[in-house]
Amino acid sequence: MEPVIGIDLGTTNSCVAVVDNGTPVVIPNKGGYKTTPSIVALAESGKRLLGHIAKRQAITNARNTVYGAKRLIGRKWNSPAVAAMREMVPYEIKEGPHDDVRIQLRDKLYSLPEISSFILTEMRSIAEDYLGQRVEKAVITVPAYFNDGQRQATKDAGRIAGLDVLRIINEPTAAALAYGYGREIERKVAIYDLGGGTFDISILEIGNGVFEVISTAGDTFLGGEDFDARIIEWLVFGFAKEHKIDLRKDTMALQRLKDVAEKAKCELSSVSETEVNLPFIISTGKNEALHLQRVLTRAKLEELTVDLVERTIAICRKTLEEGKLGTRDIDEVILVGGMTRMPKVQEAVAGFFAKEPSKGVHPDEVVALGAAIQGYSLMEEASAVLLLDVTPHSLGIMIVGGYHNVLIPKNTTVPTSASHIFTTIKDNQTSVKILVLQGESDRAEENELLGEFILTGLRKAPRGEVEVEVTFEISADGIVAVTAKDLETGQQQAITVTATSGLTEDEIRGMVEANKDYLLELRSSEELEGKKQAAEKIIDELEVLFPKVKDKVQGSDFGEDALKKARSVINRARTAIDAKDLQGILDSTEALQRTLGMFKSVVTKIG
Amino acid sequence: MPDEPKRPVSLARQAVNLIDLEDGWGPEEEPPAPLPPVPAAPVQAIRDAALAEDFSVDVQGVGGEGVMHGFELEIEVDQGVPAPPEVGAFAAFAAPDDEDDQDDDSGADAMGLVEARHTHPLDGDAQALMRRARDLFALGDFSGSLALVERVLASDPHHREAREYRERNRQTLLSMYESKVGSLDQVPYVAIPQGEIVWLNLDHRAGFILSQIDGALTFEDVLDLCAMPRMEVCKIFVDLLAEHVIKIRAPATRR
Numbered sequence: 005m006e007p008v009i010g011i012d013l014g015t016t017n018s019c020v021a022v023v024d025n026g027t028p029v030v031i032p033n034k035g036g037y038k039t040t041p042s043i044v045a046l047a048e049s050g051k052r053l054l055g056h057i058a059k060r061q062a063i064t065n066a067r068n069t070v071y072g073a074k075r076l077i078g079r080k081w082n083s084p085a086v087a088a089m090r091e092m093v094p095y096e097i098k099e100g101p102h103d104d105v106r107i108q109l110r111d112k113l114y115s116l117p118e119i120s121s122f123i124l125t126e127m128r129s130i131a132e133d134y135l136g137q138r139v140e141k142a143v144i145t146v147p148a149y150f151n152d153g154q155r156q157a158t159k160d161a162g163r164i165a166g167l168d169v170l171r172i173i174n175e176p177t178a179a180a181l182a183y184g185y186g187r188e189i190e191r192k193v194a195i196y197d198l199g200g201g202t203f204d205i206s207i208l209e210i211g212n213g214v215f216e217v218i219s220t221a222g223d224t225f226l227g228g229e230d231f232d233a234r235i236i237e238w239l240v241f242g243f244a245k246e247h248k249i250d251l252r253k254d255t256m257a258l259q260r261l262k263d264v265a266e267k268a269k270c271e272l273s274s275v276s277e278t279e280v281n282l283p284f285i286i287s288t289g290k291n292e293a294l295h296l297q298r299v300l301t302r303a304k305l306e307e308l309t310v311d312l313v314e315r316t317i318a319i320c321r322k323t324l325e326e327g328k329l330g331t332r333d334i335d336e337v338i339l340v341g342g343m344t345r346m347p348k349v350q351e352a353v354a355g356f357f358a359k360e361p362s363k364g365v366h367p368d369e370v371v372a373l374g375a376a377i378q379g380y381s382l383m384e385e386a387s388a389v390l391l392l393d394v395t396p397h398s399l400g401i402m403i404v405g406g407y408h409n410v411l412i413p414k415n416t417t418v419p420t421s422a423s424h425i426f427t428t429i430k431d432n433q434t435s436v437k438i439l440v441l442q443g444e445s446d447r448a449e450e451n452e453l454l455g456e457f458i459l460t461g462l463r464k465a466p467r468g469e470v471e472v473e474v475t476f477e478i479s480a481d482g483i484v485a486v487t488a489k490d491l492e493t494g495q496q497q498a499i500t501v502t503a504t505s506g507l508t509e510d511e512i513r514g515m516v517e518a519n520k521d522y523l524l525e526l527r528s529s530e531e532l533e534g535k536k537q538a539a540e541k542i543i544d545e546l547e548v549l550f551p552k553v554k555d556k557v558q559g560s561d562f563g564e565d566a567l568k569k570a571r572s573v574i575n576r577a578r579t580a581i582d583a584k585d586l587q588g589i590l591d592s593t594e595a596l597q598r599t600l601g602m603f604k605s606v607v608t609k610i611g
Numbered sequence: 612m613p614d615e616p617k618r619p620v621s622l623a624r625q626a627v628n629l630i631d632l633e634d635g636w637g638p639e640e641e642p643p644a645p646l647p648p649v650p651a652a653p654v655q656a657i658r659d660a661a662l663a664e665d666f667s668v669d670v671q672g673v674g675g676e677g678v679m680h681g682f683e684l685e686i687e688v689d690q691g692v693p694a695p696p697e698v699g700a701f702a703a704f705a706a707p708d709d710e711d712d713q714d715d716d717s718g719a720d721a722m723g724l725v726e727a728r729h730t731h732p733l734d735g736d737a738q739a740l741m742r743r744a745r746d747l748f749a750l751g752d753f754s755g756s757l758a759l760v761e762r763v764l765a766s767d768p769h770h771r772e773a774r775e776y777r778e779r780n781r782q783t784l785l786s787m788y789e790s791k792v793g794s795l796d797q798v799p800y801v802a803i804p805q806g807e808i809v810w811l812n813l814d815h816r817a818g819f820i821l822s823q824i825d826g827a828l829t830f831e832d833v834l835d836l837c838a839m840p841r842m843e844v845c846k847i848f849v850d851l852l853a854e855h856v857i858k859i860r861a862p863a864t865r866r
Contacts, residue, residue, distance in 0.1 A: 035827060047835040060823065061836035255838075256819040263822075283808045284818020293815050533796065540794075581794075 008141040008170060008383055009131045010375025011124060012178070013158065015074040016200020016227065017342070018042045019372035020127040022135065023380035028185065030369040031134045039342075039368050040130070044122045045069040046109045052522070054126045063259035066094035068109050070119050072201055075224060076105050077116040077161070078154030078505055080452075085224070104506025117157050117505050118515050121164035125519060128165055142167045143379040145371050148174040148206055148220035149396045151442060151452065152484070157505030164515045166523070170382050176206030178374030179340045180215050183365050185377050191335035192218070196353050196361070198316060199341035201227040205320045207327055207334070219327035219415050220396070221319055226312065228269070228343040234308040235265035235300065239280060243296055249286055251296075257285050268300050273345040277301040306348045313352045320356055337361040342368050395420070399476055399484065402439040402448040404429050411476045414444065421477040425491070428472075432464040436472055438488050440501060459488040459497040528586070535589045539577050542596040546574060549603040556606055570599045737763050737770075744776055753780045753787070781842050788845035792830060792852065793859070799833075799848070800826035802858040811856060820847045824857055
C-alpha cells in the first residue's frame with residue numbers, strides 16, 4: 005500500500021508519523037529528534053536552513069528567520085492577528101497582492117503557504133529517508149479553530165511541498181484518534197494541548213468509532229516559549245544585578261540564553277535542579293569576558309511560571325462552562341504538547357479535572373500519530389474510523405443595523421444545514437444583499453466576510469411582508485453553500501463559498517516547480533556529499549597503507565612507478581573533491597578503489 | 612603628458628604629488644587613468660604555507676574586536692609577495708625631477724597615486740597608516756595590514772584604496788584560515804571537559820562559536836548559523852583547533 009504520512013504542522017515544532025506494518029510510528033529526523041522546529045531561515049550564503057539549525061540562529065539572524073508562520077497562514081493582511089504579529093516578530097511582514105500576507109527574507113518575498121511548504125518538504129524528506137521510497141500522500145493537522153482560508157492555505161502548502169493532502173484534520177481529533185487507536189471506547193475526552201507557542205483545550209465525544217469535537221478554545225499566544233522567556237528574564241536580571249550588564253542587548257548572548265533556558269526547562273521535568281552554565285557570555289570591554297553560572301530549581305521555575313499555568317486552567321474552566329459541562333462529565337484527560345511534561349502542569353490539570361491525565365500517549369507525538377492513523381484509514385477500504393468535525397466558527401449573515409445574525413453556531417458538527425426566514429425592511433423593496441459572515445462578534449464588520457450576493461426580483465410590497473428564506477449548508481468537506489429564496493415567488497440566488505489561501509493557481513504552480521528545482525539541487529548536493537565522503541575514506545586508508553607499501557617495494561623501479569601513480573590518483577581525487585566535481589569524484593573513486601586493492605594485496609602478499 | 616619621463620615614484624614622493632594634484636588639476640588637463648587593482652595575494656603560496664608545518668598562529672588575539680594581530684607567515688618574500696604594479700600611465704602623475712627626492716626612486720609603487728583622485732585628502736597619520744598597510748600587505752602580514760586599513764576607514768569610511776586593501780586582506784586571510792581548517796564539511800567537537808572551558812582565554816564571540824560546536828554540526832553549519840563574518844569565524848576555528856580546544860571527528864563517524 006502506498007504510504008500516507010501524518011504531519012503535525014505545529015506553531016513551534018512539527019512531527020511526522022506513518023503506520024508501518026500496521027503500527028503507527030513517529031519518524032526521527034537526521035539528528036535523531038522526533039520533532040523538528042517549525043523554523044525557516046535564509047543564511048547569509050543564501051542557503052535555506054530548517055529545523056534545529058534554523059532555531060539555533062533565530063536570534064543572531066532574526067530578520068531572516070521565520071517562526072510562528074502558522075499564526076499567519078491563511079490570514080488576511082488587515083486581520084488583527086497579522087497586526088499583532090507585525091508588532092511582535094523581527095522579520096518583515098508585508099502586504100501580498102491578494103490582501104494576503106508575505107514575508108521578506110533577504111531579497112525575496114515569500115507567501116505563508118510557501119514558508120510552511122519548506123517545513124512540510126523537510127518532514128516529507130524525513131519520511132522518505134526512513135521509508136526508503138517516495139512519499140506523495142499526507143494528512144496534515146490544523147487547530148480546530150482554523151477557518152476555511154487557513155485550512156486551504158495549509159492544503160496549498162502541502163501541494164507546494166509535492167504532497168497530495170488527502171485530508172486536513174483537527175489536532176484534538178488526531179490526538180483522540182491516536183488515544184483511541186485499537187480500543188473500543190465510548191467516552192468524553194478533554195484534550196489539553198500546551199505546545200511551544202499555543203494552548204488549546206478541546207472536548208471530544210468518542211463512541212462507536214466516531215470522534216466528535218464538542219467544543220474547542222484556546223490562546224494562540226501562550227506556550228512553552230513563554231516559560232522559556234521567564235527563565236531568560238530570571239537569568240538576565242540576576243546577571244544584571246551582579247555585573248550591571250543587560251545581556252538582552254547582545255544577540256549572541258540572547259541566543260545562548262534562549263537555548264539554555266529551553267534546555268533547563270526540559271531538564272527540570274525530570275530533575276529537581278539544573279546548572280545553567282554559559283562561559284564567555286559577554287565581554288566587558290576591558291578585555292575580559294564574563295561567565296554566567298546559576299542553579300535553577302524546579303521550585304523556582306514553578307514560581308516563575310505559576311500564572312501561565314493558571315491561565316490555561318482558566319481557559320479550561322471557561323470552555324467547560326460554554327459547553328455546559330462539568331469536570332465530572334469528562335471521562336479522560338489527554339495531554340498534548342511538550343510543555344505538558346512539566347510536573348506542575350500535570351498537577352494543575354489533575355487538580356482541575358479531578359483526575360489523573362492519561363499517560364498512555366506521548367504528548368509530542370500523539371497528534372502526528374493520529375494523522376498517520378487517519379491517513380492509513382483513508383487508504384484502507386474497510387476503514388472503521390469516522391471523523392466528525394465541527395464548524396470552528398459561527399456562520400451567519402448581516403442584518404439591518406450592521407448586526408451578525410448567526411445561523412450555524414460554532415462547534416456544530418458537519419455536515420449540517422440551517423435555515424432562517426427574514427423580511428424586507430423597506431416598502432417596495434425588490435432586492436436584498438446577502439453578506440455571508442464567519443465569526444463570533446455581534447457586529448458584522450468584526451467578523452470575516454466569506455462572500456456576498458444579491459437576490460433580485462422580489463415582489464413589491466410593504467416592508468415586512470416579503471419573506472426571504474436563507475439556508476446555510478456545510479458539506480463534510482467544509483464547503484459552505486448559502487441560498488436565499490423568496491418564499492412567495494420561489495425566486496432564488498445562491499453562493500458557494502470556496503476557501504482561498506490568498507494565492508492564485510498560477511502562483512501555486514510556480515511555487516511547486518520552484519520547490520521541485522530546490523529538491524533536485526538538494527539531492528544532487530547530498531549525492532555529492534555521500535560520494536565525497538566515500539572517496540575521502542579510501543584516501544585515508546591509502547594514506548595509512550602508503551608508508552607500508554613504500555617500505556615493501558623500496559628499491560624496485562616498478563614499485564616506485566606504482567607509488568607515483570598512486571599518489572597521482574590521490575591528488576586527482578583531492579582536486580575533484582575540492583572542486584566539488586561529482587563526475588570527477590566518481591571517476592577518481594574507481595581508480596582509488598583499484599589502488600587500494602593493489603596496496604592491500606602488496607601488504608598482504610609481500611608482508 | 613605622455614611625453615613625461617616614466618620613472619618610479621617613492622612612497623614619500625606620492626605624498627607631495629597628492630597635494631600638488633589636488634590643487635592643480637585644471638579642466639584642460641586629462642583626468643588620471645583608472646585605478647590600478649590592488650595586487651592579488653599569492654593565494655596558492657599562502658595555502659601551501661598555511662598547510663606547512665611551520666605555519667604558526669598567535670592565539671593571543673582570539674576573537675579580538677575585529678583586530679587580527681599576531682599572524683605570522685613563514686614564507687619566502689620572493690614566493691609570496693605580490694609583484695609591485697606597473698607604474699605605466701601613472702608615471703605621468705609623478706612630479707618633475709625633484710632634487711630632494713633623487714634618492715627615493717628605488718621603491719616603485721604606483722598604488723599611492725590612486726589617492727590623487729580621492730576627494731578627501733588624507734591627513735598625515737592616515738597616509739602613514741596606508742603606507743604601512745601596503746608594506747605589510749607586500750610582506751604577507753595581512754592581518755596587520757587589515758588592522759591598519761580598518762583604522763584609516765574608521766576616520767574616512769569612503770577611502771577607496773583602504774577599502775580595496777581591506778577586501779583583499781580579508782579574502783586572503785579567509786583563504787588562509789579555510790586552508791588551515793581543511794574541508795568545512797568536517798564535524799568538529801569540543802575536546803576538553805566542560806569545566807575547563809572557563810580557563811581558556813576567549814572573548815564572548817569565540818565563546819559563542821564554541822557553544823555552537825556540538826559534535827553534530829559541520830564547520831559550514833556553524834558558519835551558517837552564527838551570523839558573523841566568515842573570516843572572523845574561520846579565524847576562531849583555527850585558534851580553537853590550534854589550542855586543541857576542538858578537534859575534528861573522523862570521517863567515518865560523521866552524521
